[in-house]
Amino acid sequence: MSADIEFIPVEDATKLATGILLGLGLSAGHAEAIARSVVTAQRDECYSHGLWRLLGFVPTTRKGKVSLNAVPEVDASAPGVVKVDARYGYSLLAFREGLLHLVEKANTLGIAAMAINNCYHFSALWPEVEDIASAGLVSLVMTPSHSWVAPAGGKKPVFGTNPLAFGWPRPGPNPFVFDFATSAAARGEIELHRRAGKTIPLGWGIDSDGNDTTDPTEALKGAMLTFGGHKGSALSAMIELMAGPLIADMTSAESMAFDDGAGVTPCHGELIIALDPKVFLGGAMAENMQRAEKMFDAITGQGARLPSQRRYEARARNRELGVPVQKSLLVELRETLAS
Ligand code: NDP
Ligand code: PYC
Incomplete structure (x- = not known):
């Protein structure tokens, strides 16, 4: 297991996620439903839709388009x-x-x-x-x-x-x-490659001129396949x-x-x-x-x-270990909670 990973109890991950969402103004019902989804994804090592997504809630909720307390x-x-x-x-x-x-x-x-x-x-x-x-x-x-x-x-x-x-x-x-996803990879997966400074495989996207690319930023600006x-x-x-x-x-x-x-x-x-x-x-x-x-x-x-076998195995493993979170992401999430 990578030294970059910290395991935190599900309850702590849920508290962190819920705290961030309530702090952004979401109603309790939305915060609970969203926290459950991102914590479950993180626990099952489906990182493209895990805790990282909470960072995107900051700009999204501030744009004023989403109703935060819609019933x-x-x-x-x-x-x-x-x-x-x-x-x-x-x-x-x-x-x-x-x-x-x-x-x-x-x-x-x-x-x-x-x-x-x-x-x-x-x-x-x-x-x-x-x-x-x-x-x-x-x-x-x-x-x-x-x-x-x-x-x-x-x-x-x-x-x-x-x-x-x-x-x-x-x-x-x-x-x-x-x-x-019916795209070669989820957009979240390409975004995670960009955050990590990694290239993407050929076949995931093309640049704005329609050329094959392994650069996640170019694929995000151009088109996915x-x-x-x-x-x-x-x-x-x-x-x-x-x-x-x-x-x-x-x-x-x-x-x-x-x-x-x-x-x-x-x-x-x-x-x-x-x-x-x-x-x-x-x-x-x-x-x-x-x-x-x-x-x-x-x-x-x-x-x-x-x-789903990989996911179920991760779930079983992490029942003992806790929710695996990249240490740098944990720092960002705790800063978001405090801000
Ligand atoms: P993946 O390519 O990572 O996985 C797709 C599925 O294939 C999973 O069920 C996975 O199981 C399974 N799988 C992967 N490798 C194998 C294998 N070798 N043999 C058998 N099965 C395998 O998913 P995507 O990147 O396409 O999508 C990731 C997530 O993104 C999804 O949960 C999707 O709902 C979400 N998404 C959400 C969108 C939205 O608009 N809300 C848009 C696009 C995507 P396992 O997990 O066990 O590896
Ligand atoms: O990862 O492609 C994606 C995605 C789009 C909307 C939510 N997730």
Whole structure:
């Protein structure tokens, strides 16, 4: 383990995060929901959406665009659809407020969707699919961001980094989960490379003239690239449509225009789809879920790993050790808390 890392108890990390957020004027509900997300990400060693994100809250909250005390408005009147208007606050509290309605509808109908509208969104999606999996449901979650990513074959940004997450409940505490940006890497990962003075791999971005670059600053100014060429590009377009026009919210390009140069966290919608295997399978549930387990065994049985396995291993390790935080980041966070 690097000498640059300090381990702090989850309670201390949560207190630090909550203290910073309350100090910036966020309401208790938002501060708790955000602190849980960034501390969980840091604990699981998903650093691009961990405690580092708190530093970005300082300029974002001072721009006056985000509502710091927005009370999400839940409309659960349609049979299979929950609509949550985040009212220009952060997305995480809106997700928490709508979740029980989503689960209840999926339990009744077999499938239900939740649209979160008008939310500022900065977080990883896997904590949300894990929450849904812990209710025994399969889920798909997606959201746009800001138009930073060029479509395959083009050089000008159109798409957001548009993450897609999937969760499948399994026996035991760890569901099958994947969660990835449809860009070659999350923008947060490129920003972390820039902070660390590291180059980025070829294929992550191009400079403003459309040339390949390994310089994170140039890629952030130019355009990011999709993962898997045309395949990531098509998935990214799907996310723009499903979590944009389909739910009457902004595409990444519209969200960027709405930002109007402020440079704050993207504001847009999020779509969450939940399916209840019990309703699909009835009495054949155990047998079919067991068939899924056979597929997982066929993957791990040959030495390949499941997505989230690294994360679950980090979680298990850090249960003993605490939350790993880069010492320089800890100094910055403590200064932010004190300021
Ligand atoms: P990664 O490329 O780091 O990981 C993507 C997924 O692939 C993870 O589930 C990971 O599991 C899995 N994985 C990685 N390597 C392997 C492997 N060798 N075999 C099997 N599975 C593997 O993620 P990204 O950089 O694309 O995204 C990081 C985060 O950024 C996500 O949580 C995403 O939600 C977030 N994000 C949020 C945005 C927003 O607008 N809110 C925008 C873009 C991204 P493991 O973790 O175990 O390695
Ligand atoms: O890392 O790409 C990213 C990102 C965008 C919005 C939040 N995270």
